[in-house]
Amino acid sequence: MSKNDQNHNSSELSDIKKFWEERGHLNELVLQKGGLGIKRFFNLDHQVYQEGALPVKTKELLGLVASLVLRCDDCVYYHLVRCHEEGVSDQELEESLSIGLIVGGSITIPHLRRAFKAWEDLKVDEV
C-alpha cells in the first residue's frame, strides 16, 4: 500500500469503499438477472435486521459476529458500515469481534485485521 495516499484516486480507495462500490453495482445486476426466489431472499435478508424485541444495533452486531466466524470479508464490511451508521462504539465493536475471535479461532485473524482496518477507514471517510 502506498505510504502517502493524501490525495487518493479510485485505485487507492480503502478496501471497504471498494467493496461498497462493487456491492452497489453488482446488487443491481443480481436483482435484474435473479428470479423471484432471489428477490424474496434479499427482502427477507433486509427484514430480519429491522427493529423488534432486539434493537437494530444488537442485530447488526449479531450479523457482524456471524460474518466474522464464517470468515466472509464482504459480509463483515457490510455489517461494519451498518454498525457505524447505528452508532456502535469502539468498545462495543471490540467486544463483539473478541467473541468472534474466540468462537472462530486464529483462522479468523486475517478477517479480524481487515475488520479493525475498515473500522478506522470508516471514521475517516464514510462510504
Next chain:
Amino acid sequence: MSKNDQNHNSSELSDIKKFWEERGHLNELVLQKGGLGIKRFFNLDHQVYQEGALPVKTKELLGLVASLVLRCDDCVYYHLVRCHEEGVSDQELEESLSIGLIVGGSITIPHLRRAFKAWEDLKVDEV
C-alpha cells in the same frame, strides 16, 4: 442437572440435559489432561462473555448466533442455557435465531429445530 427428575430415567433426558451432563464430566477430563494452552483458552472463553460495554445478555446472543451459523448443536445448547439464565425473552431468542437462519441458510435448519426444542425443554426443567 436438576435434583428431582423422578419421572425420567436416564434415557428420557432431553437432548440439552444430556449435553449438560456430558459437558460437566468431560470438561473435568479436558482440564485434567489438557496443558496450559488449553486451560488458558478455556479461561479466555469465559472472559469474553463477561459484562463490558455490551451487556452479558447481548454477548450470549452473539455466542448463540455464531454457534448456529457454525452449526454446532452443543455450542447452541450451551448458549441457550446461558440465555435462559440471563432472562432472554422468547421473542429476543426468535429474532436472534432468525438472523442465524438467514445468514447461514437452510443448512442450519436441523440445528434451528433442535434449538427451539431445547428452549422449550429449558422452560419445563432447568439444567
Next chain:
Amino acid sequence: MSKNDQNHNSSELSDIKKFWEERGHLNELVLQKGGLGIKRFFNLDHQVYQEGALPVKTKELLGLVASLVLRCDDCVYYHLVRCHEEGVSDQELEESLSIGLIVGGSITIPHLRRAFKAWEDLKVDEV
C-alpha cells in the same frame, strides 16, 4: 412415530426414519414458535426446488450434493427421501455422491457412509 411398525421397536428404526419422525415433530414446533421471517424462509426453501427450467430431480440432486459437502446428515437424509420419491436411480445417486466426495474430500466420508446406508434403508421401508 408411525402408528403401526409392529416389527420394530423404537430403538430399531433406521437413522433416516428417526430423522423423518423428528423432523415432522420439530417442524411443527418451529412454525408455531417462529415469526414471519422463519415462515417466509421455509416457504422459499420449498419454492426453489419446484419444477422450472431444471427438472425437480436435478434440483433435488443439487440440494443433496450441497448438503453432503456442507456435511449435514439431516439435510442429506431429507434430499435422499426426495430423490427416492423422484425416482433417482442408484447410478445417478452414486455419481452425485461421488462429485460431493471429490469436492468435499475425505471429511465427507462419514456422511457418505450414512448416505449409502440410508439409501438402502429407503428401498426396504419408505419413510
Next chain:
Amino acid sequence: MSKNDQNHNSSELSDIKKFWEERGHLNELVLQKGGLGIKRFFNLDHQVYQEGALPVKTKELLGLVASLVLRCDDCVYYHLVRCHEEGVSDQELEESLSIGLIVGGSITIPHLRRAFKAWEDLKVDEV
C-alpha cells in the same frame, strides 16, 4: 485465455479471465511440484464430471452449487466456464444459484454477486 485481447491491458481483465489465466499457470506448477497423490487426485477430479447416468451439464451444475455453498470464487468461476461450454441457459443457471443461496444463506451473497457478473462476462468474451 484468448490469445489476442488487444483492447484490454492486464488490469482490465474480468475477474473470471484473470482466474482462468492464473489457473493455467499455477496448475502447471502444481503438477510439476506435486507427487503421485496430487496427480491422481487431479485425475479423479476430472473423471467424476464425465458423462454417465447423469449428463455432463447436470454434473457441472452439481459442481457449481457445491462450490457456491462452500463459498469458493475460483471453484465457482471454473464451473461457470464449464457450464457456459455445456450450453447451460440463463434460467438453468439462475435456478441453480438460487438453490445455492437458500442452502448456504446470505453469507453466499458476495459469491452470488460475482457469479452473476462472471456469467455476463463470459457471454461477451470467452475465456
Next chain:
Amino acid sequence: MSKNDQNHNSSELSDIKKFWEERGHLNELVLQKGGLGIKRFFNLDHQVYQEGALPVKTKELLGLVASLVLRCDDCVYYHLVRCHEEGVSDQELEESLSIGLIVGGSITIPHLRRAFKAWEDLKVDEV
C-alpha cells in the same frame, strides 16, 4: 454416564468403539455400492498417510488436527485410533489438539472433549 459399567453390552460401548464398528460395516457397503471414483478416492486416502519424507506418526497427527478444525467426530476418532497404534504419547496428542483448538476456536471444544474421552477409552480397551 453409567456409574458401573463393569460388564458392558453393545449399548454400553464407548463412542469410539461404536464408531469403529459402524465404520467397518458401512465401508463395506460404500465399496460395494460405490463406483470406480469412490474406490480410487478411498485408495488415495490410504496412500497419503503412508511413510514418506514425513513419518507415519506425523501424518496421522496432520490428519487428526485437520479433522478437529473441520469438526468431524468420526474423522477425529479414526485418526485417534491410528495415533494410538503409532505410539503417539499423551503429550504429543495434547499439543496437537491444542493447536487445533487455537486454530479452530471454541467451536471445536465439543469435539475436543470427545477426543480426550476417546483417547482415554482407547487406553482401556483397544478397538
Next chain:
Amino acid sequence: MSKNDQNHNSSELSDIKKFWEERGHLNELVLQKGGLGIKRFFNLDHQVYQEGALPVKTKELLGLVASLVLRCDDCVYYHLVRCHEEGVSDQELEESLSIGLIVGGSITIPHLRRAFKAWEDLKVDEV
C-alpha cells in the same frame, strides 16, 4: 505472469510478500485497538507452536494443514513462511499439502495452487 520481473516495484510483489507486509501493519493496529482478550489470544496463538514434545517443524506443518483445509490463504502463507524458516523440505511440504488436499477435497485446490506458488516465491526472495 511475467517471466522476468528482475526489478519489481511495489505492485509486482509476490502475493506472499504483500501478505507479509500487510500482516505487519495490521497486527500493530489490532494490538493497539484490541483489548485484553485479543492480546491474550495472540499470545496463546504464539505459545502453542513452541517446542514441546513435538518439534516446532511438526507444529508448523499442523498449522499449515489446518489452514489449508479451512481454506485461508493468509493463514497458509503465514505457516509457509514459518515452515521455510524451520527448514521444511520440498518433499515434506508436498506430503503435508497432499494430506490437506485429500482431507479437504477439490475445494482446496485454489489454495493449493497459491501455496505451491508462494513456496517457490519464498525460495527466490525471503519475506
